Amino acid sequence: MKDITILAVDDIEANRVSLQYLIQEYLENVHLILASSGEEALKITYKEEIDIIILDVQMPGLDGFDTAKYLKSNPRTQNIPIIFLTAAFKKEEFQQKGFQIGAVDYLTKPIENHQFINKLNLYIEVIIKNKQLKAVNDNLYKALQKEIExxxxxxxxxxxxxxxxxxxxxxxxxxxxxxxxxxxxxxxxxxxxxxxxxxxxxxxxxxxxxxxxxxxxxxxxxxxxxxxxxxxxSYKDKLAKFNLSEVINKAIKTREHLINENSIEVITNLDNNIELTNLPNSLVQALVNIIHNSKDALEKIDTKRYIFIESFIDKNNLIVINIKDNAGGIKTEHINKVFEPYFTTKHQAHGIGLGLNITYKIINDSMYGKIKIKNIKYTYQEKIYEGAEVTITLPFKI
Ligand SMILES: Nc1ncnc2c1ncn2[C@@H]1O[C@H](COP(=O)(O)OP(=O)(O)OP(=O)(O)O)[C@@H](O)[C@H]1O
Ligand SMILES: [Mg+2]
Incomplete structure (x- = not known):
């Protein structure tokens, strides 16, 4: 694949041959197309992607100026640089006319071979740079487009x-x-x-x-x-000052039937003095989701079933809510995925895997708190239990 395609238009064969010789001898990577009239040149520009046109002025039929005007009036060809190369029309007024039509150069013969090739080389360099820029631009545009999509x-x-x-x-x-x-x-x-x-x-x-x-x-x-x-x-979710224990008890109450049905004992150890300004109803929803998960896990064990809920203020003056069960915990290979949307280990009828994802969003995004989940081993009434523990930390005010 040649980098540049040049179309040279001249009605005199000897001129075409010498141009061809020059270009092939001195310029690499140039694909040269020859045309013997303005009409032929226009036809070629319809079929080929031309980078530069070298145009004779005096030709029978369409002369160089008319050919150039046609080229400039067509959106497909109007940006192709035109270089006039003439032996006959040397006068200043012709040069001016050539530039007015939109030529980038007007060269008159005799022209020294090296001078001509140098000029051509300069244009080729600019065109290649432009092409490269356009490619970069196109790529950038595509990347941008992709990003937007x-x-x-x-x-x-x-x-x-x-x-x-x-x-x-x-x-x-x-x-x-x-x-x-x-x-x-x-x-x-x-x-x-x-x-x-x-x-x-x-x-x-x-x-x-x-x-x-x-x-x-x-x-x-x-x-x-x-x-x-x-x-x-479910619906009211306004910022309000509320008592933490009341909200925790409310969450337990809304799942009381499930807790009782499954003989689960909920053991609370709450600091009843904690008052905070945040979203109480969202917190109920988050706690309900966590309790619900413990209930689901506890259903599978045959021994005594517990959910422990405690609340306290930690040394950083943050409010902590701790919820743990004795259902055995989460498999190690799953524990990093439980906050992801649609991660579930339950049958379709029992869970879609949004509970903890919603809870995470409520605590982190809406309530400016943090939530963690881990497996723990602990002792209660001199017996060792294992289960999942969810820890929520919340600020006093948002
Ligand atoms: N207390 C827990 N004990 C054991 N595994 C748990 C516990 N809590 C969560 N998991 C695990 O984390 C997964 C994701 O929980 P999540 O609440 O996001 O979804 P789900 O309960 O499966 O479905 P959904 O809550 O949408 O009904 C659960 O499927 C379960 O495997
Ligand atoms: Mg759940």
Whole structure:
């Protein structure tokens, strides 16, 4: 592949031959195309990528000036440097005309071979530099384009992730409400069908009806409270001053049914005086996710099941919340991945792997705290246990 393509246009064959000789003799890496008329030259520029045109002025048909005008009027060819080379049109006015049309040079014969080749070489150098610059530019542009695409993709993925985590949270909330509603709903239905049946059998007693209606009203009240509870911690997330122990207890309470169902004993050791300004409802959500994970892990063990939660202020005046279980811990090959989105070791129906990722974002990004997870071995009531321990540190104020 030659670096540069030169098109030389001259109607006189002897001139073309001597140009060809000169260029082949003195210039390396130049591909030379010869044309014997302006028309032929224009046709060639449609097919070939030309870098320089050496153009005779006096030619039958389209002369050099007209050919140059055509070249300059076509976007495809307008930037090709044109060098006029003429023996006949030497006068100043012709030179001026040549430059006006847009030629980069106007050389008149006789011209010394070396002088001509030197000039040509200079143009070639500039053109090669320009080509290199353009290549660098193109590469830069491509790299930039790629980077923009990548950024857009990441943004899109993040939005999808947020969307999915919202859906996951919503699904979980609905699941919990459904769970908490099951028992009161069946109580309402039992009371209502009892009233109806007694009425149909004609054995309805006023006192019993009133009792049943009262139970229905009270139970409906519980249903409505359940919703309020969940709404409060799912949606409202305003910066507020709150008591840490209250928030921890609230998190335990929202998972009380699961804790009881699985015979888990939650042992708390809390500093009840800690008050902080942060996002209380987000913290409930983070703690719930951690408790939920412990519950999932504890389900698999047959011995006594514990979750220990403690809170205290450390020597750096940071608030620490420690949650550990005795479910055996996380496999070493998994422990560095648990905060990654979609990392799960659970069956699809039980986890999608967002719990700890959301928790991490809540603690680090929203609450300006830190969260760590590790496996530990500890003693409780003279027995040795092993499990996962999550440590959250939070500032007093954000
Ligand atoms: N207390 C724990 N004991 C043992 N393994 C745990 C514990 N907590 C987390 N893990 C491991 O970390 C993984 C990721 O937890 P994460 O909460 O992010 O997702 P998940 O519980 O699998 O699904 P999701 O929370 O989205 O329902 C779990 O699948 C589990 O393997
Ligand atoms: Mg989880």
């Amino acid at each position: 990548l950024k857009e993709q990441i943004q899109k993925q993040q939005l999808e992730l947020i969307e999915q985590s919202k859906m996951a949270a919503l699904g979980e909330m609905i699941g919990n409400i459904a769970h908490q509603w099951r028992q009161p709903l069946s109580l309402i239905s039992t009371c209502a069908s009892g009233i109806k049946l007694n009425h149909e059998l004609g054995i309805s007693k006023e006192e019993e009806v009133i009792n049943s209606l009262e139970t229905i009203l009270k139970t409906a009240q519980i249903l409505s409270e359940t919703i309020d509870n969940f709404r409060e911690y």
